[in-house]
Amino acid sequence: MTQHSPKSPQFFLTSPSPCPYLDGQFERKVFTHLVGDKAAEMNDLLTQGGFRRSQNIAYRPACETCRACVSVRILANEFMPSKNMRRIQNLNSDIIGVEHTAEPTSEQYSLFRRYLDSRHRQGGMSEMTVLDYAMMVEDTHVPTRIVEYRLRDPDSFITGGSTGPLQAVALSDRMADGFSMVYSFFDPDQTPRSLGTWMILDHIERARAAGLPHVYLGYWVEGSRKMEYKTRFRPQEHLLADGWERIDS
Template sequence: MRHSLPLTPQFYVTAPQACPYIDGRRERKLFTALQGSGAGALNDKLSKQGFRRSQNVLYRPSCADCTACLSARIRLEDFTPNRSQRKTTRRNAHLRREITSPWATEDQYALFRKYLTARHADGGMADMDIFEFAAMIEETPVRTRVIEYWDDRAVETGGLPELRAVCLTDVLDDGLSMVYSFYDPDLPAESLGTHIILDHIDIAREAPLPYVYLGYWVPGSPKMGYKAHFSALEIFKDRAWQPIGHPTDHAHATHPLSVEPIAEQVAQIELPDVATT
C-alpha cells in the first residue's frame, strides 16, 4: 500500500555577514540540503516559495531586520518585450545558443574570470578558482543545463567561435530558474544580460513552461534594478506571488518590523509529498 508522507528536511541559518546589496545591512540565509531521490521535488516546491539553489543547497534570505530580497519571476503568458528589449534581441541575433549538460569548460571559466574582474572584483566569488567553478556548475542533484551563447562571425575569416555569455539554468516543473549567468563585460552595448533573460523566455515558451525565475529583486539596489524593467514581473511577498506594481511600493521591506521570527518562517514552509510503500 502506498502512503504519502512529507519530506522533512532540516533547516539552518547562516551567521550574519555584510549585505552585498544594501550598504550598512547584515544578511542571513535560511537553508537546507538538497539531496537524494526527492531533490527535484524539493527544488520545485521551495522555488515556488522564494528559495534559490546553489550547488546542493536551497536557500532563502532570512535577515534579522530586513525583508528586501524578494524572489522574482516573469509570467510568460502576459510578458511583452518593450522597445529596448526588442532592439536587444535584434542586436544579438547573430549569437548561437548551445544547450549542454552541466559540465565546466576552460572557455566558461575564462569568461567567468573576465566577468568577475570587471563587474564583481570585490564580491564573494572573486577568489573562486577553476575547481570551485567546476563545482558550482557540475554539483547539481536536479535537472540542470548550461546554456551558452557563441559568436561565430570570426569563423568566416579563419578565426574561432567566441563564447559571449553563459547561464546555469535549472528546469523546474513550472519554469526555468536562472541560477547564475555571466557574460563578456567588454560589450556593454550588446546588453548581453538582458539578452540571456529574453532568450530564456523563448526557451520556456517552447517547452512550454509558464515562468522564468530571475533570482532576487531588491528594491533600492542598483544591482537588481534591471529586473523591474521586464513586464509581467511577479515577486514572492507575504507568502504569495503577486505583481510587482511600482518598485517604490516595497520600500518598507527594509523596516525591521517586517521580519517574522525564524521558527514561524520555517513552520510556514510547504514541503512536497513523496510516495512510499
C-alpha cells in the first residue's frame, strides 16, 4: 500500500470520463489516500470540505465545466420526519439495526449481489466480486461500522439483537461531527418498506443519540432522478462556494 504523510497529503486528478449522472457531461475527481494514524482526522476535515470516502481514498468532483454535485448533510437535531416518513418508520418497526465492526460476511454479499442485479445492473459496481465487496468494507483506516438491519426475533427485546432475516446493510463512518453514510443496500423484494429512506432515518436517530449534529449523505445532483431523495430530509445544509448553506424548504 502506498504511504503518504498525513501532515502533507498528496492530491491527484483523474482523467475525464463520462458522468454517471448527467448525460453529455464528463467528470474528473481530485483524490488523496487516507492512511496512517491521522487518517480519521484527515477524513473528518475532508468530508467537511466536500470529499467522500471510498476504501482508503478520499475524493471529490473537480469537473471542468460542471458544478452540479453538491455535498449534503442533514441537521440531525432539528430534523422532523414528514407524514410519509413517519409511515415508513411505523412500517419498519419490526426491524432492528445492530452495529458491527466493518467486517464482510457471505450473507451481506448475497444481499448486496441481489441489490445490484435488481437496481444497478448497468452501474459501475455491477461486476463487483465477493473480494471487491470485502475490500469495500474492510479497506478503511478510519472509524467505520457496518449496521445490519434484520427482522426482529422473539428474543430481540431482551438481547437487543436479532438472528432474523437480513433486510438491509449500511456502511458508515463515525466522525467527530456526525455519521457519513458511505454505502447502503437492501432487499430489492422489500420495495414497499422504503428501506433506503428507513436507513437514513435510523442514522439520524443514531446521530442524535450520540450527540452528533450531522448525517452526511454524499452528493446531490440537481436534475438526476436517482439523487432526488437526498433533498427530502430537511433542514439540511449544502456545501456551496461560500461554505455550508442551510436549506429549509
